Amino acid sequence: MLAIGIGTTLGLLVRRTVAAMAATAVTGVVVLFALEHVRGALWPTVVAQRSDITAEPAPDGAWILNGGLLDTTGRRVPESSECYASTDYGQCLAGKGITGRWTEFHPASHFWPLQWTQTGLCLAASAALIALCFWWTRHRLT
Incomplete structure (x- = not known):
């Protein structure tokens, strides 16, 4: 139309x-x-946080718009490109004070x-x- x-x-x-x-x-x-x-x-998003570095906080079937890492105080921090080459990604992030992940998404119900x-x-x-x-x-x- x-x-x-x-x-x-x-x-x-x-x-x-x-x-x-x-x-x-x-x-x-x-x-x-x-x-x-x-x-x-067009519709309000949902933001979820998880204390596990390796798992995505969004549920299955969600439309993920944005995401990143959290430090020990819960602040959003940029991705650490140095840790991508590390043999133990989680250990490298923990060494930098990163304790979790956040994700902004639309669940399937949206x-x-x-x-x-x-x-x-x-x-x-x-x-x-x-x-x-x-x-x-x-x-x-x-």
């Missing part, structure tokens, strides 16, 4: 068929990438709320573009 609204609006504004089709394709791809980029922020929120955004944008088309057409006829 959004792509139809984009194409119709660009067709009215550009008034050249092939140019409007090309602009619609480019705009559609940009909108898809933009929606992919903001999808994780799937449909995220889908409905994104659908609402697309429908609102479609309605706005269709309203613009009606206004533009009436404005040009008078």
